[in-house]
Amino acid sequence: MGLLSPLSLLYAASLAVLIAIYLLASRYPRLIVSSLLLFEELPSPVAKRRFQPDVFFWLEALALGTLSLAAAGLYLKLRAPLRGPSHRVLIFDIGAAMGASEGSLTRLELAKRQALKIISKSGAGSQFSVVTYALEAKTVLSPTSDVSAVRHALRSLSAVAVRSRAAAFSAALAMARQADYVDLFSDRMPQYSDTALRSLRGSFDFHQVGTAQPNLAIASLEPGVPSLESGFCVVRNFSFREARCELRIELNNRLTYRRSMTLAPRSQLVVPFGPLTEAGLLRAEGFGDDALSFDNVRYAYVPALQGKRVLIVSSDTGVGEDLARLVKAIAPQATLHTLEARSSALSANLHSAEDAQRYDLVVVYDQVVDEFKGRSLVAFFPRSSGQPNAGLTAGRAELDRIVGEQRLFVPIPLHRTRILSLPDWMRVLAVGAAWQPARRIPLVAIGRRSNFRMGVVAFDIRDHLLFDPDRLEVLELALKLVSELLAPSDVKVVATGNTFTIDSETSARVTLPDGATVKLGPDKDKQIRFTPTMVGRYVIETGDFTQSVFANYFDASESDLRIERRVLHLPPSRASGRKRNEQSRTKPLTVALASLALAALVAESALIVLRSSKNRQASV
């Protein structure tokens, strides 16, 4: 036994107060006399009455004493193990597959029901936590024995349109490592490491939910080139049965293509359409016998490039012509202006600083671009300000890797190359090697800062390098760069689960596909980062800019709704060194003491009522 807050024992002074009240009351006794005895003399009690505690005193003293002990945190030390679990963690997979329908419910809802059954069977006083994982692990509810809070937390769970990451599951296990029981609710056993499971102190049970369900998914949507090249849509049937599907494709909210088809079991079909008649937002939706809706819709965007105004500034006529061909290949209807550079400084070649603003894109070759004030710029072989040969490589350079792709088999020799010093807001698209001294250098980069976008290519493109059939990768990179910078920046198509950033110094208001809004503030880099987890349109409004971001979801493993039955139960870890419930525990007696106090109050109340009734009867 002991006291958690011994200082609070000062509340026991209330007993002294109680005694003082009683003594005070006994000094001045009250006598009740008949009004007819007004003129009679009565002997007054001369002798002082001694302190005579009655039953009420003892009841009140009991109440005050127990309350004082409760305040002081009286506790018992127990050695015996408890009957029920002390802490149970419920881990829910909220990845996309858990949103699959199972009749009228979803897999997640089935999981919640299983969890509620477990809760109801748990011993009184058990504590529960709720942890979810998909992209990351999150504690939705900290340990509590409030079952209604647990129910409330479970009700708030919903599946998100992302793939569940193995790292997120590991993080969820880490959050549950001290629990006595860990229950995992998912339709599939995630990837895990044995050490992660062995590090759990308590036991582990995998509760698999769901049955094999059909699913039709739109795996990809390529718009093609308006008026030139057909697009195609890939539809996939994950079911083991044949499936009928109706595919509808809308362009700028107008139905543009519709087709019914039958897909063989576990097959994928490429459906060509178009060419599209105009640019805009493409939306494909599949309708069929399908348990998961996240992957039934897909967006693609074809930027409208007609009417674009592009300026090309070059000191070399051949390079200027090549650049013009490049731009025309991407935007045949763009208005092209070419300017022969008289100076190595771009600012000197333009009539005014505002000149650049008139163009949607300025493409320059071998220029100093420091004071550019336009909206978008692609700089090929840019100079450093000041010395014309600053940053030139002394020897040859080679392109050997396009970021995000496999390394090229044979490095591509380049012409003269400049060593770029890139700001941190630029993203490198291709790297290579330079010599004398030997080092790796960025060769192609792109970036956006506020309303300004820029692409840069470090190597010289003379001698028709862009169109050399032995160096097609160079053309590929140049096309990618110019396409991205010509496209409008107010519409983007991304994949759910991928964070995208917005440059902003002020907060942004984000409207989610379900209509809800959130407010996001910039970080120290003056960037707002956002990870979409729903399919559909997000509208992001900052002070001066509104952007629509369309999020797509498809993941072959999550969209495959077949179930591979798996049973997994792990007993509590013996290696953890801490045996459950075998240490001595402190059990505060607050509840028992408060109960005694309450009982004393109720007893006193009952006595008061009884005696006052008796007195009333007696007086009557």
Add this chain to the structure above:
Amino acid sequence: MFERPELLWLISLVPLVWWSGWRATNAHSRGLQFALAGLRTGVLVALVALLAGLQVKTRVRTGRLEVVAMLDESRSIDPSQLDAMRRQVLRLARSMDRRDSLSVLAFGADIRVLAEPASVRDVGSLEGSVNGDATDIASALTVAVGMFAPDAEKKLWLLSDGNETQGDALQEIPMLVASGVQVFASLPPPVTSARVALVGIYAPEVVRAGFTFPLRLDIESEAERDVEARLSVQDSFGRPVERLIRLHQGLNRYALPFLIPKPGASLITSKLEVEPHVRVVNSSLTTSVAVSPAPRVLVVSNDSPTSILKVLGMRGYEAASAKPSDLQPDATSFLLGYQAVVLDDVSSDALRPELQETLKTYVSEYGGGVIVTGNTLRDSRFMGSVLESFLPVRFRPQPPPPQREPVAIYLLIDRSNSMGYNSRYPTIRDEERIRYAKQAALALLRQLDDADFVGVIAFDSDPYVLMPLQPLGGHRRALEARIAALEPGGGTDFKQALEIAERQILATDVRTRQVILLTDGDTNREYHDHDQLMADFARQNIPVSTIRIGPDTENLKLLQDFAELTHGVFYRVDDITTLPELLVRLSHKSTDAHSIRHLRVTVAKRNAILAGIESDKLPPVEFYSLSEPKERATVSLAVEHQGGQAPLVASWQFGLGRVATFAADPESVGSVRWLQWDRYAQFWSQLITWTMRPRLWQPFDLSVRVERDGAIQIIAQNNDRVPAESLFCRVVSSKGASEIPMTPVSPNEYRADMGTMAPGEYTFYLVQKKNDQEKTLASLPYIATGTVPSLMEELRLRPPNRQLLERLTQATGGSLNPSLQQLLQHNGRRVVRYRPATGYLVPIAISLMLIEIYLRRRLVGNIT
């Protein structure tokens, strides 16, 4: 809000308690009754709330700091750096407050908990291994966030060089900020000793059996001074190639010429050995290549394209020849059996428009290669034709061929009985000697123009004039027939033949003249019988070149002296197969003496066709076909023309294929310097290699793509453009076979995901199944090495990625290279906590109770 809400039913006792307070007063004032009842009720409510476990929300400064240290144990971290980082963590552990907690994770490609969150300062020795083949900071951050208790102050200490090879750590920033985690990062200390690492090995996508290809190897060195090293490379056939190299600081890239003799899949292993005092981080790398059989080339010519066929054969090509008349207009499927087609000496009469269309389709839609050379380019009737439309040059009217002075060559051929025997085994009568002599004579004739004077005498004991000395034109065919009809027989006496030749040569006024005497044996005459004749030839400046066939040494001196005295050349032929070449060379000596002007050839643009060919070693040409390059064509070699330049080699991409032209004639004496050039075969090989389709056309091309995590994808490209269904990839290895369906990902591409494959040899077959039948459409041998591409990134000796670490730390409120104090400092973050309301409820209950008791006792009195 309530821990035990089920006890709230006790509030139903309020009426009893209220009533007791009301009745306790017993005819005193209502105010007092209310007060007493209210006070008692208040006490009851407080007690019930206490029993039900009422909790209040408070924001408190968290007193507990939790630090999760993340140790980068990937292969990019040197062991000395890892030791230093571990010591840093242990130092932190010793300095932490007992109330705080520290946990330690190790990460690479996967993650391992080295020390659980603990309040005690014992984190152990931090030993534990992870898969170091990649660096996945993003996943490690996700797991680390799970280690924190919700209400603690959370600091994450990342000890890493920041060079991630998987995942994107910056994507975790929103999660970190939302979780209230501050990220601090510390860079590993610089490495104490210089390191060297073999970081990359690359082979071309398509390698041909028997062809040398450049195998590229990347080696990085941190040593400030040059390091001597030995690089060795070996293929599956066990043939090593070694080279001693000198490594400079930084990246060293080597291109080792390598050759794999047989088609199929081959493993190439590279090993690096350096000086003992230099540490090698990675000394071995392996890659696999698919080696295709020798490329197939078709040479289409009206004539015998011997020199092209010869050089192609020398370079390992499988070359076949055909006449234009052999090709049908719908010859596409026939042409698809070859990777390139050479049109040599094909006239516009022979190459019909339909066939030209077929060739055009072969190039543009099937990716085949076409090289046009020789007299084809001279035929200006091709102007405006289909052929011209896909060549990189336009046909032009040709200037008249340059004239050279005619030469006079008299050939004396021994047709004695001994010429009917084998040159090495004189007892074997197989007519080898006369056969090669006839071939040589015919080869000689082909080198000569119609204007040249030729005379031929066959002799045994007597001379037989096959053709008296006269211009070859008009008599060529007849002479060739007579030469071909020669039969051996008779003795040997060449004196009379020489005399006839002398007379006839002197009767002409040709300046350049030569007599070539070809014999295998002893003459019937004595040495000195020829003295006068020798003197006459010498006096008249008629060189006599003598050629002795066979092992016999009789009259060797006569032949030698004859040649020497007359300023001819003596040859003793051991290998009779070289006899034709010898005669050709002899004829060139003559034609060269007073030939036309040599035109210089220059490099107009260096490209793969000219790789390894020095500009100053290019031979001149005497004669070429004039053409005009088109706008987008690349002229690699140019020749002087009227003060300017004309294309000698031009090329371009046409549709899916490539086309090149070589304006000289490979079979003509006008290109004789080229034929004699020691890089001629290399030049043709590179020209064909650049132009031809990399692989033979098949309806499907199979290729393998290895993802960064080592997962393998099979890609089938549909060249036919006809949609195909029911495609499967059958994977066969020594352990068995399995099938996986190919799924269409675009109109012409199909893929199958194989996941990671165990190292070993496999063959992939693309199979189409229809009803009960199946058809193999393509196959690809493959060797899985087990190496993941991210490992190559991991092995690179790069400086730390400060930019990534700075962004992570700045975005989350941490810092780079923090001091111990910064890590241990409590920043006093506030967290929301729900605490039992006991501390409020008890004093309330006690106070209310005492007030009630006082009022009841003092004012009301005892209830007795």
